[in-house]
Amino acid sequence: MAEIHLSSDFGLQWNNVTITPQELADNILGIDFINGLLVFDGVKVVNALDREYITDSRGDRHMLTDLAERILGK
Amino acid sequence: MSTIVTRSSNGAALTHTQMDANFTNLNNDKYQSGNSPYFANMYLGAYLYHNGDTNTYLGFTAADDARLVVGGRQALRMDEGSDPDSLQLCSGASGGATLSTTGRFSQHGGITVVEQWQSINTNYTVTNGLNAMSIGPTTISSGVTVTVGDGEAWTVV
Numbered sequence: 001m002a003e004i005h006l007s008s009d010f011g012l013q014w015n016n017v018t019i020t021p022q023e024l025a026d027n028i029l030g031i032d033f034i035n036g037l038l039v040f041d042g043v044k045v046v047n048a049l050d051r052e053y054i055t056d057s058r059g060d061r062h063m064l065t066d067l068a069e070r071i072l073g074k
Numbered sequence: 075m076s077t078i079v080t081r082s083s084n085g086a087a088l089t090h091t092q093m094d095a096n097f098t099n100l101n102n103d104k105y106q107s108g109n110s111p112y113f114a115n116m117y118l119g120a121y122l123y124h125n126g127d128t129n130t131y132l133g134f135t136a137a138d139d140a141r142l143v144v145g146g147r148q149a150l151r152m153d154e155g156s157d158p159d160s161l162q163l164c165s166g167a168s169g170g171a172t173l174s175t176t177g178r179f180s181q182h183g184g185i186t187v188v189e190q191w192q193s194i195n196t197n198y199t200v201t202n203g204l205n206a207m208s209i210g211p212t213t214i215s216s217g218v219t220v221t222v223g224d225g226e227a228w229t230v231v
Contacts, residue, residue: 004222008214030230032211040230041211047222 004047004064008038014052017068027071030057076103194218200226207231 005013011021025033030043031054042057052064076099079092088096105111124130129146142150151162190209199221200206206222210230214220222228 003224006214006220006222007218008216034213037216038214039211040208040214042230043210044227044229045222046227047224048227049225 004045004052006038006045008033008036011038012064014064017064017072019067019071023071027067028054028056028062029060076100194220197221199223200228202226205229 002015007013008021010018011024012019019027021033021038024031024038028043030041032039032041044055046053046055054062054064054067056062076096078096078099079088081088084092118134120133120135122132130144131142133141133143135141138153140152141148149163153162192211193213193215194208195215195218197219198206200223202223203225205227206229208228208230212230220228
């Protein structure tokens with residue numbers, strides 16, 4: 001398992017995956033990228049074994065593996 | 075400690091000068107009302123009172139227990155025995171809120187609103203074995219990283 005790092009500068013880093021702040025904001029309801037800063041509202045970031053995910057503000061779960069595949073094609 | 079010449083150490087009856095010197099030394103070395111005494115350590119049996127005030131005091135009522143009482147109302151309590159590593163902000167006899175170094179925050183009666191900063195301004199890593207919560211919207215400041223480790227979660231409500 002790997003740590004999940006969140007930053008307004010690089011976005012989300014997990015394993016060898018990097019999702020930019022703008023990509024996060026575009027794909028996760030409840031994450032905005034405003035004036036160069038990531039803003040979280042009503043979201044949950046979970047780093048559980050084999051089910052790393054972000055729950056958006058609507059309650060929908062986004063597995064990080066699915067996010068990476070959808071956004072980065074990995 | 076004051077320098078005192080005793081008859082025994084003097085080997086003879088003290089002279090008037092020696093007697094006077096003893097009293098002078100004692101007088102010079104004593105603490106009296108209004109002074110600011112210094113002690114390396116001081117041990118209290120129970121309470122340290124604000125002068126002239128019977129209901130404002132610092133209390134040590136039991137081992138590993140310290141309380142600050144202001145105007146008869148307990149304002150602060152640290153009790154290692156019943157709640158390790160915790161600080162209780164009190165509103166009377168019972169606790170108002172408990173802050174714990176283990177990352178726990180609890181509240182008791184009377185408090186209906188919890189406030190929190192809107193931005194995370196320093197690097198933050200969720201403590202191992204714990205989950206974290208922020209009151210959103212929460213902004214991650216530039217140059218700052220939030221880390222969610224294995225088996226942990228960060229929830230922004």
